[in-house]
Amino acid sequence: MGFFDALTGTRRPADGVEPGSAEELRKALLGLNGPDVPYAVRYGAGDGGAHLVAEWRVAEPVWQGLFLDSRLTHTLRFRLRLVPQSHEVRVVQEYGEVTRVGSPPRLVVSGQYTRGQGRTVSRQWVLGGGADGGPRATETFRFDTADLRDPLRDTVLASGWIWRGVAFGSL
Template identity: 55%
Template structure:
C-alpha cells in the first residue's frame, strides 16, 4: 500500500487474488449484514446516487429496542453508499454520518452540525463508574459505537473478491 492509498482510504486486494465478476461482487456485498448483526446492505433507492447502501437497522421495529436501550442509545448513525466500477474493478464508497433524534421510540435522521461525509472512522464510547467485587471503583464501558463494525466486513468482502476498495471523500461517488 502506497502513501497515497493510505491517505485516500484505498485498500487493494492481496497479491494473487483473482478478480471475480461484477455480479459476484454484488452478490458478496448483498450477502453482508442482516441476520443477527444490527446492519444490512440493500440496493439503493432512486435518488441515493449509489448502487448499494449499508446502514444500521434502526428503522426496523425488531432492532429499535437494541438501539434505543440505555446502554446503546445512539445519537448518530453511519451509512455507507457504494458504487461498482467494473472496468477498473473498484468499489467506490462514501461514509455519511447523521444525527439521530428519537421521538416516541422512532428514529428521525437529519443533517446537522453533526453531519459528516468522507472515509473517516467514527468511534464513540461512554463510560460510567461502577464497583468491583471488593467495593472499589472502576470504569465500566456502557456504550460503544464503531463505524468499522460496518465498514470492515464490506471492505473485506470486496478485497476477497479481488477488487479494490476506494473511499471517496470529495467528488463523484
C-alpha cells in the same frame, strides 16, 4: 499505498487474489445481511448512482432500542458503486444527524449530512466494585462505525477488488 489513498481510506487486495465478477461481489456483499447485525445492505437503485447501500438499521423497531440506549447523535451510510473495468468499489461514507422526538422517544434522521472517511466509537461503562473490593469499570455498550465498514471492506478485498474511498465528488 500513496498519500491520497491513505487520506481516502483506499485499500487494495492482497497480491495474488484474482478478482471475481461484479455479480459474485454483489452477492457476497448482500450476503452480509442477517438478523444479528445492526446494519442492512440493499440495492441502491435511485440512490445517487450507488449500486449498493449499507446503513445502520435505526428505523427498524428491533434495533431502535440499541440506538436509543447508545445516545448516538449520528448515523452512518455507505454508498457503493462497483466499477467492473478496474475491479474497484468506489465508496462514499455519509454521516446523518439523528434526533430523538416524542414520548416514548424515537429516532429521526435529519436531511443534513457530511461525507468523509472518519470513524466514530461510542462506549458506555458502569462503575462498580470488583471482586477484590476495588473499583471496577464494566463496559455495557459499544458502538463502532468500523462494525459496518470492516465487513464491507473485507468482503471487497477478499473478492480481489479495490476498496476506493471517495471523500469528494461523486461516485
